[in-house]
Amino acid sequence: MKNHxxxxxxxxxxxxxxxxxxxxxxAAFTFLFANHSGHAADFEEGFRLEVSRxxxxxxxxxxxxxxxxxxxxxxxxxxxxxxxxxxxMISELDEAQRTLMxxxxxxxxxxxxxxxANAVAFQDAQDGGDALGKYWITCFGDPxxxxxxxxxxxxxxxxxxxxxxDGAANEFGPILLGSxxxxxxxxxxxALMNAWPLVSDVNALILGQRAIATEPMNRDDGVAFPSLxxxxxxxIKDAWGLRLSIFTEPIKQRINQLHVQRGGWAQxxxxxxxxxxxKRCIDGGRWDFKCGLPGMVWAFESSRGHIHMxxxxxxx
Numbered sequence: 001m002k003n004h005x006x007x008x009x010x011x012x013x014x015x016x017x018x019x020x021x022x023x024x025x026x027a028a029f030t031f032l033f034a035n036h037s038g039h040a041a042d043f044e045e046g047f048r049l050e051v052s053r054x055x056x057x058x059x060x061x062x063x064x065x066x067x068x069x070x071x072x073x074x075x076x077x078x079x080x081x082x083x084x085x086x087x088x089m090i091s092e093l094d095e096a097q098r099t100l101m102x103x104x105x106x107x108x109x110x111x112x113x114x115x116x117a118n119a120v121a122f123q124d125a126q127d128g129g130d131a132l133g134k135y136w137i138t139c140f141g142d143p144x145x146x147x148x149x150x151x152x153x154x155x156x157x158x159x160x161x162x163x164x165x166d167g168a169a170n171e172f173g174p175i176l177l178g179s180x181x182x183x184x185x186x187x188x189x190x191a192l193m194n195a196w197p198l199v200s201d202v203n204a205l206i207l208g209q210r211a212i213a214t215e216p217m218n219r220d221d222g223v224a225f226p227s228l229x230x231x232x233x234x235x236i237k238d239a240w241g242l243r244l245s246i247f248t249e250p251i252k253q254r255i256n257q258l259h260v261q262r263g264g265w266a267q268x269x270x271x272x273x274x275x276x277x278x279k280r281c282i283d284g285g286r287w288d289f290k291c292g293l294p295g296m297v298w299a300f301e302s303s304r305g306h307i308h309m310x311x312x313x314x315x316x
Contacts (some may be wrong), residue, residue, distance in 0.1 A: 037045040043250040047107050051150050062088050064269035070141030075149045078174045078214035078310070082155035084123070084245040090152070091130055100138070102110030104150065114245030119184050120177070138161040156180070171295075173312025174214070177246075182281035188242050190310065192289050192300055195235035195278045199228060204272055206229040209290055210288055211273040214312040217292030222271025225291070236270060236291060243298055243311060258313045259296060267293040272302045281307055 058066055062215065065088040068074070074086055090098070109117060117130075125131035134154055139150030156178035179185055204223045211217075244252045270291050279285030281302035289300040296313040 002294065020027075020033050043107065043248075047104070048101070048143050050104050050107065051139070052147070054104060054150075055143060056141060057097045058088075060291075062092065063211045064146040065137045066137055066140055070147050070149065072140050074138075075140045075151070077153075078176060082134070085136035085138065085153045087136040087153070088150070089133065090135045090137060091133030101152070108248060108251055109247055110246060115158055116184065116246055123179065123181075123184065124155050125142065144267075145257055146162075161208070170258075170261075171313050171315040172245065172255060175260065175309075176214070176312040177309040178307055180233055180300060182305075182307045185306035185307055185309065186280070188239065188300065189280055189302070189307070191235070191242050192272075193280070193285075195239060196233060196277045197274060198232035198235050199270065200232070201225075201227070205276060206271055207275065209273050211271070211290050211299060211301060212225075213288075213299040217269065217271070217290045217297045217299075219292065221292075222269045225265050225268040225270055232267070240291070243309070253310070255313075259293070262292070262293045262296045263311065269293070272287065281305070 053064065053068070068086055072086075090101075093101070097120065105114070105117075121131040125134075136151075136153050138150070138151045139148055143150070157176070177185065201223050206221060211221075225236065228236070244255060247255070254314055268291055271289070273288035273290070275285075275287050277285065277287040277289065286303045286305070288303050295316055298311040299309060301308040301310075
């Protein structure tokens with residue numbers, strides 16, 4: 001992806017360690033969520049403040065590891081696999097610093113998102129222990145001085161919020177979600193499976209061709225969303241709503257605004273790939289899905305034997 005001159009808060013969250021989950025369980029997280037789910041202007045000010053507090057909590061050595069150039073291309077890295085990232089490992093943070101991180105997440109993730117984030121982290125931490133400790137935190141730019149991107153990154157969960165210091169955001173993401181084995185994200189998977197019989201258009205299925213979740217949707221793939229029946233349109237919109245349900249209201253509003261700016265449902269196309277979506281991935285289903293419009297796509301991929309999902313909008 002090309003360089004971008006604005007700030008992106010990129011959270012590749014895969015959850016808090018068990019110790020913090022015990023300290024900040026569902027009830028506590030819901031309390032934090034309720035105190036951060038206000039108006040857009042309050043959200044913008046509060047988010048920058050909380051990320052700045054987190055940066056201030058780091059010592060000089062930690063800060064040197066954490067802060068990178070705001071135009072670094074790694075801000076837009078779409079990578080599901082685990083491994084070393086730029087930044088500082090969460091296992092190197094103390095409890096106070098981790099608590100500040102939780103406050104940031106509570107501004108972005110809904111209680112449902114928090115629940116799913118924990119499920120992903122603990123699934124990836126197959127050997128138990130500190131589920132989030134292997135993840136990395138990076139600030140591309142300094143939130144105390146100007147544009148910045150805040151990222152928690154490692155494996156199978158990337159939650160991204162885009163924020164500009166001045167003007168309106170014109171891109172978002174990438175959001176990367178996953179599950180291996182494919183036991184998570186069942187509601188999202190079933191919503192797309194249930195939509196398929198209502199689509200009832202052979203041109204919406206591209207047999208034998210996989211759809212990579214991190215790649216744009218081909219311009220002519222599938223069928224135009226407005227050509228679908230009212231029932232099929234509602235089913236696809238319901239699946240979209242599920243995808244956004246992991247976010248707080250200010251984040252959902254941002255994403256929907258970008259969707260409208262790109263042309264909304266009138267310019268969207270819908271396609272299923274590889275095979276008919278009649279079985280869940282965990283039961284042997286190997287199908288993919290994309291719904292895209294110019295510069296924006298949301299996808300579900302299970303053809304590789306586990307689940308990858310994405311949502312992102314690039315700059316025009």
